[in-house]
Amino acid sequence: MSTAAERVRAALKADDPVNAIEIPEVEARDHSDTCVTIEVARDRLHHALSLLKERAGFEAVSFITAVDRHPATPRFEVVHQLWAPAYGDRVRLRTRLLDDQTSVSSCTDLWSGAAFMERECFDMFGITFDGNPDMRRLLMPEGYGHHPLRKDFPHRGIDPERLYREWDQNRRGEALA
Amino acid sequence: MGSLTPAEGAADSGFLTTKMDALVNWGRKNSLWPMPLGLSCCGIELMAMIGPKFDIARFGAEAARFSPRQCDVMIVAGTLTWKMARAARTVYDQMPEPKWVIAMGVCSSTGGMYDSYAVVQGIDSILPVDVYVPGCPPRPDAVIDALMKLQKQIERESPTRQIMGTDRDQDERGTGTSEYQPNVTVDATDLDHHPHDPRSVRRETAR
Numbered sequence: 001m002s003t004a005a006e007r008v009r010a011a012l013k014a015d016d017p018v019n020a021i022e023i024p025e026v027e028a029r030d031h032s033d034t035c036v037t038i039e040v041a042r043d044r045l046h047h048a049l050s051l052l053k054e055r056a057g058f059e060a061v062s063f064i065t066a067v068d069r070h071p072a073t074p075r076f077e078v079v080h081q082l083w084a085p086a087y088g089d090r091v092r093l094r095t096r097l098l099d100d101q102t103s104v105s106s107c108t109d110l111w112s113g114a115a116f117m118e119r120e121c122f123d124m125f126g127i128t129f130d131g132n133p134d135m136r137r138l139l140m141p142e143g144y145g146h147h148p149l150r151k152d153f154p155h156r157g158i159d160p161e162r163l164y165r166e167w168d169q170n171r172r173g174e175a176l177a
Numbered sequence: 178m179g180s181l182t183p184a185e186g187a188a189d190s191g192f193l194t195t196k197m198d199a200l201v202n203w204g205r206k207n208s209l210w211p212m213p214l215g216l217s218c219c220g221i222e223l224m225a226m227i228g229p230k231f232d233i234a235r236f237g238a239e240a241a242r243f244s245p246r247q248c249d250v251m252i253v254a255g256t257l258t259w260k261m262a263r264a265a266r267t268v269y270d271q272m273p274e275p276k277w278v279i280a281m282g283v284c285s286s287t288g289g290m291y292d293s294y295a296v297v298q299g300i301d302s303i304l305p306v307d308v309y310v311p312g313c314p315p316r317p318d319a320v321i322d323a324l325m326k327l328q329k330q331i332e333r334e335s336p337t338r339q340i341m342g343t344d345r346d347q348d349e350r351g352t353g354t355s356e357y358q359p360n361v362t363v364d365a366t367d368l369d370h371h372p373h374d375p376r377s378v379r380r381e382t383a384r
Contacts, residue, residue, distance in 0.1 A: 141260045157294020
């Protein structure tokens with residue numbers, strides 16, 4: 001029975017050297033034998049996900065989220081966690097975004113169910129996923145304009161009543177007209 | 178029928194008005210149809226209250242309808258988010274007059290433990306609330322108590338005065354002048370004025 005780290009390393013040492021992903025740090029964060037954490041460059045993220053899905057048995061995506069390191073820079077990390085049902089172990093991919101970047105490639109072509117997780121991540125952190133066909137907010141109302149899980153967002157919110165008051169004002173205006 | 182008593186402070190209003198008020202109020206308070214706006218866990222207690230064990234049929238309020246057009250009292254049971262606030266307000270506006278609102282649970286009364294960007298900090302900032310019920314969630318007994326308090330409040334209202342046009346400054350509740358008119362009122366920044374709402378702002382505009 002191969003461990004998750006072995007399967008991850010085998011899968012990412014792709015047979016074509018052009019797309020091979022450098023993985024010296026694969027086991028740097030191997031904090032248990034059922035979950036391996038690796039770091040992936042932003043432009044290699046989608047390729048790494050597809051390799052892990054096709055070659056290492058990580059067939060399901062558990063979650064997609066982000067980490068805000070504010071005020072440190074670079075600020076954002078995107079985290080994908082995959083699950084291998086046949087082996088019962090997990091792999092976690094951390095993708096650091098550079099200073100001015102707030103987008104990564106979408107993996108909705110690999111897992112269509114990832115679309116909602118990417119939408120939630122966009123809603124809460126403002127990170128867009130290139131290739132997601134429906135990059136709208138998920139939880140907050142459309143047009144809110146802020147991203148609540150960012151570290152510089154106050155917990156009571158920025159003008160949470162605004163959209164309701166605008167709607168209320170329009171409604172009253174229509175009722176008068 | 179013991180409740181067929183004249184409204185308080187109505188000694189000067191004349192026989193017809195007071196007896197008519199008493200009759201209308203008696204009918205209204207004993208046939209409250211709740212609009213169950215169950216938004217979270219309070220909705221479970223609300224279902225228990227409507228069900229046979231607690232049985233609000235004893236108060237004439239068992240006919241819970243999920244259509245606002247047929248309802249008298251909106252029971253906001255649970256956490257109201259700002260995203261849901263539009264729907265709640267629309268439901269309230271669709272209810273025919275006369276109508277009352279019970280804020281069930283601390284979430285709808287004050288925001289409760291959700292001191293958060295997403296949650297309305299008390300539904301009285303968008304709706305005129307008549308009775309607040311504390312609790313997280315309140316037991317069905319507490320909501321029945323609120324219903325009985327609402328019945329007592331309805332007893333004190335003066336519907337005839339407004340219908341007969343003798344005192345147009347009195348609102349239908351008979352508790353004071355009110356410019357409260359859903360859908361028609363108010364400059365953009367004002368809250369609706371409501372006589373029972375301590376946070377409401379009375380407009381100082383000339384009529």
